[in-house]
Amino acid sequence: MKTAIRNINTQILEDNLQKSWQSLRDLNDACKIKCDLKAGTLLVICEHPANLIIDREKTISELKGIVQKQPLESIEKVGICLNTIGHIYPYAYHSFFTKSRQEESTLTFLPRWVDGDIGDGVKITPELLDSLDNPFDLNDLEQISIRLESELNTNVEKEDIPEDNSQNSEIKITSKLLDDLDNPFDVTGLDISPKKSRIKAKHYNYVEQKSTVNLGTFSKVEFLSATLSLTILIGCFYAITQPCVIGKCMIVPTARELNQQSLETIKNFQNSLAPKQAKEKLEKAVQDLNKVPFWSIHYLESQHLKSTYKAEIQHLENLQKALTKGQQAAQNSKSLPLKVEDWIEIQSLWQNAIVLLEKVPGDSSAYPFAKNKLQQYRKYLVAIKSRLTTEEAADQKLIAAKKSAQLANTREVVAQFPESWKNVYSSWEDALDKISSIPPQTTAYLEAKNLLPQYEQKLQLAEERRIIEQIGEEYYNQAISYAKQAEIFETKDNWQEAVKYWQNALNSAEEVPTTSSYFSKAKPLIKSYDTILKIAQANQRFLDTIAKARQDLNKTCKGTPKICEYSVTKDLITVRLTSEYVNKIKKTAKELQGNKDKKSLTQLEKHLKTLQIALKAISNNAKIPLEVYNPQGLKVAAHIPNS
Numbered sequence: 001m002k003t004a005i006r007n008i009n010t011q012i013l014e015d016n017l018q019k020s021w022q023s024l025r026d027l028n029d030a031c032k033i034k035c036d037l038k039a040g041t042l043l044v045i046c047e048h049p050a051n052l053i054i055d056r057e058k059t060i061s062e063l064k065g066i067v068q069k070q071p072l073e074s075i076e077k078v079g080i081c082l083n084t085i086g087h088i089y090p091y092a093y094h095s096f097f098t099k100s101r102q103e104e105s106t107l108t109f110l111p112r113w114v115d116g117d118i119g120d121g122v123k124i125t126p127e128l129l130d131s132l133d134n135p136f137d138l139n140d141l142e143q144i145s146i147r148l149e150s151e152l153n154t155n156v157e158k159e160d161i162p163e164d165n166s167q168n169s170e171i172k173i174t175s176k177l178l179d180d181l182d183n184p185f186d187v188t189g190l191d192i193s194p195k196k197s198r199i200k201a202k203h204y205n206y207v208e209q210k211s212t213v214n215l216g217t218f219s220k221v222e223f224l225s226a227t228l229s230l231t232i233l234i235g236c237f238y239a240i241t242q243p244c245v246i247g248k249c250m251i252v253p254t255a256r257e258l259n260q261q262s263l264e265t266i267k268n269f270q271n272s273l274a275p276k277q278a279k280e281k282l283e284k285a286v287q288d289l290n291k292v293p294f295w296s297i298h299y300l301e302s303q304h305l306k307s308t309y310k311a312e313i314q315h316l317e318n319l320q321k322a323l324t325k326g327q328q329a330a331q332n333s334k335s336l337p338l339k340v341e342d343w344i345e346i347q348s349l350w351q352n353a354i355v356l357l358e359k360v361p362g363d364s365s366a367y368p369f370a371k372n373k374l375q376q377y378r379k380y381l382v383a384i385k386s387r388l389t390t391e392e393a394a395d396q397k398l399i400a401a402k403k404s405a406q407l408a409n410t411r412e413v414v415a416q417f418p419e420s421w422k423n424v425y426s427s428w429e430d431a432l433d434k435i436s437s438i439p440p441q442t443t444a445y446l447e448a449k450n451l452l453p454q455y456e457q458k459l460q461l462a463e464e465r466r467i468i469e470q471i472g473e474e475y476y477n478q479a480i481s482y483a484k485q486a487e488i489f490e491t492k493d494n495w496q497e498a499v500k501y502w503q504n505a506l507n508s509a510e511e512v513p514t515t516s517s518y519f520s521k522a523k524p525l526i527k528s529y530d531t532i533l534k535i536a537q538a539n540q541r542f543l544d545t546i547a548k549a550r551q552d553l554n555k556t557c558k559g560t561p562k563i564c565e566y567s568v569t570k571d572l573i574t575v576r577l578t579s580e581y582v583n584k585i586k587k588t589a590k591e592l593q594g595n596k597d598k599k600s601l602t603q604l605e606k607h608l609k610t611l612q613i614a615l616k617a618i619s620n621n622a623k624i625p626l627e628v629y630n631p632q633g634l635k636v637a638a639h640i641p642n643s
Contacts, residue, residue, distance in 0.1 A: 010035040010042075013070060017044065020066045031059075038079075042072065045081040045090070056082055056092045064096065072098050244296040252298055255285035255305055259312075263365050266316070269372045272323055278366070279316040282309045315364045322356035322370070325349045326377055333384070337443045340395060343388040350381040394444035397434050401448070404431035405455060408462070416517035418473050421466040428459040465515075472516025479508035479525055486536070495540040502533040542570055549573060549622040556614045563611065564628075573624045575615055579631035615639065 014035040021033055031048045044067055048054060063080050072078070077097050081090035244251055262278040262285075265271075286309050292302040329349035332342065354377050360370035408427035415421045432455045438448040482505030489498035506529040512522035546568050553575070557564040561580035566573065585604070592601040619626035620641045628637035 010037060013042075016070060017063075017066055020069070021046075021063070024062060024066065033063075040075075041077045041079050041095070042067075042075045043079050043081060045083055047083050047085050050084045050086065054082070060092065060094045064094070068098070242291075242293045242296070244292045244298045244302075249292070249296070249298045251288045251292055252301055252305065255289050255302075255309070258282065258285040258288075259305075259309060262312070266366055266369050269369055272327070274369065275316045275319040275323060275366065279313055279320060282313050282316070285309050286313065312365060315360045315366045315370075318356045318359050319366050319370050319373075322353040322373065322377075325353040325356070326373070326380075329353070329380070329384075337441050337445065338387075338391070339443050340388065340391050343384065343391055347381065347384045347388055350377055350384055353377055354381065390439060391442050391444075394438045394442035397438050398444040398448055401431045401434035401438075401451070401455075404428075404434065405451075405458075408458065412462070415465075416469075418466060418469040421462060421469050425459065425462040425466050428455060428462050431455050432459055468513050468516050469518070472512045472518035472522070475508045475511040476518040476522050476525075479505045479512075479522065479529070481505075482508060483525075483529060483532075486532075490536065493543075495536055495543055499533065499536040499540045502529060502536050505529050506533055545622045545624075546570070549618050549624065552614070552618045552621070556611065556618065568622070568624065571624065573615075573619055573622065573626045574629065575626065576629045576633070577631055577636075582631055612637070 014033060017035065018033045021031065025031070030052055031046050031054070034045045034047065036043045036045070044063060046059060046063060059082060060080050064078075067078055067080070075098055077095060079093060079095040082092040083090040258281045262281040265274050265278040265281065268274045271277075286306050289302040289306040289309075292299050296302075326349070329346045332338075332346050332349070338346070354374060357370045357374045357377065360366050364370075404427050408424050408431060411420065411424045411427060415424050432452075435448045435451055435455060438445050482501045486498045486501035486505060489495070489501060506526065509522045509525045509529055512518050549568050550566070553564075553566040553568070553573070557566060557575070559581070561584055562578050563581045564578060565576045568574075585608070589601065589604055592598075592604065615626055615628060615637075616639050619639045623641045625641065626637075626639040627635055630636050
C-alpha cells in the first residue's frame, strides 16, 4: 500500500468550507466546520449545539458535496464527522475516497464506542467496511494514534524533510497497522484546533510509506497447551515449596511450645503484664499456624489449634482490658478528695473490669488469674461504693447547712425580739451542727472547713443578740409592771409607795440595752417616768411637810386646857384657839392684874409670844400661810411664810 501526503493548508480549507456551508444553509445556522489531518485522512467535523436537532444523512450529504468541490488533489480519503459541542466523540461518521468519484448514498453510522444501532437504510460500501473493520476501542485507538504519530514524527525528523519537498520512508506494514491507519480517531486527536492542525500537517507533508506485510502464523492449540503446561508447572512448584508440605513440619510443635509458655506466664498472678505477654505468645503461634496451606496433612491440626488459641487470645484480651480499667480506676482514686462524678466514673471502671473478668470461662487457662483479680476488684468496688456514698452524704450535708445558714440570714433581717432571735440562733446552730458533721477527705469538707469559722461567729453573735433582747424584754416588762403598781398607790394617795415604784419603773426602763429592740419602746418611758417620779416626789414632800406641820401643831396645841384646834391643807394652815384656853388666859390675866403680880403677868405674855412664834415657825417650815382664829371664828392673826 502506498500513500502520498502533500501539504495542504487546513485553515484555508476550513474557512472555505465554512463560507460554502453558510451560503448553502441559513446564515444563522449554528453549525461550525473544523478540519484536521489524521494519518492521510482529511477530517471534516461539523459541531453544533446539543439543543439543535439536524438530519444526519442530509447534513453529511451536503457536506460531502461541498468537500468534493474543493481542490483536494493531495488527499485520497475524507472523513465527515457530526459532533455535539462539549462532547469528545462524534455520534456519526462517513468516509469516502476522493479518487473514485462514483455516486453512492450518504452513509451515516454510530461508531462502536457510541451506544446506538446502525440505521437500516445504510448502504454497505468499502468505506463502511473499513470503518467497521476496526476491532479497537477508544483506549486502544488512543495508544495506536500516539504510537503512529510518534513513528511518523521520528521518520520525518530523521530524514530532515525540507518544506515543499517529498521524502520516502520504508516501514513494515502489518494487519494491525492497517487497522490503525484505517480509523482516524483517537482520544486526544479530537482536539482539532487550528494551531494543532497546522503543527500536525507539517509533520505529514509529502511522506510516502512503502511497506510489505509479513504475517506469522502460530497454532492456537499449541499456544494454549504451552500456556497450560507452564501454569501447572508453576502451581506445582508453589505448592511443594509451602511450609509443612514436604519434610518435617516445625510450625505445629513451635505453636504448642508457645502455648505452653503462655500457660506458664499466666500462672503468675502478681505480674500485671502476664496476660499481655501470654497473649503475644499465642498471637505468634496463630500467626505461624496461618502459614500452613490447606493441602498440607497438618492443616486440620493447625486449624484446630488456631481455633483454640484464638479463643484463648480473646479471653486474655478481656483480661488485659479488665486490668487496664482496674489500673485506671486505681490511679484515678489517688487524688483525694474526689467529686461525686469522679467516684461514679471510678465505680463504672471497676464494674466494667468485673464484667470483663466474668466473661472468662472456667475452662480457660486465664480463669485462675481472672478469678484472683475478680475477688480483688469486687472488694475494691465495695470500697468505692462506700466512698461514693460518703461523698454524696457530705454533699447533702453541705447543701443542708447552706440552706440553714440562708434561713438564718433571712431571719436576722427581720428579727427584733427575743423569740425571733432565738429562731435565728436555732438556725445557725443547726447549720453549724450539719457542717461540723461533714467527714474529711471529701470535697465538701474543704468548703465546710472555710465556712465553719463564719458559722461559729454568726452563732455567737446570734446568741449575744438573743441575750440582749431577753434582757431588754425583762427590764421593759419590769418597768411597765412598776409603773402600774405606782399608779395604784397614787390613787390611794400613798405617795411614799408611789414614789418608790415610780423610781423602780424608771430604773428598769433605763436598764433596757440600747442595742435591744425594746430600747425604742423604753426610751419614751424613761422621760415620762422621770416626770411622774418628780411629781410623786413633790407630793411626797408635801405630805411629809403637812405631817411635820401637824406634828408640830399637835405639840403646840397640846396642853391643859387644850390650846387650839388646827387643820392643814396644801394652801392654808388654820388654827382655832379653844374657848377654854382663851377663857383661862383671860381669867389668869385678870387675876394677875388684880394682884399686881407683874412677874407672873410677864410669864403669861411670854407664853402667848412663844405660841405665836411656834405657829409662825410651823407656817414657815411648811411654807403654807397661817391664819389664827378665836373661838368665835374671828381671825385674830395671819402669817405669810417666807418664800
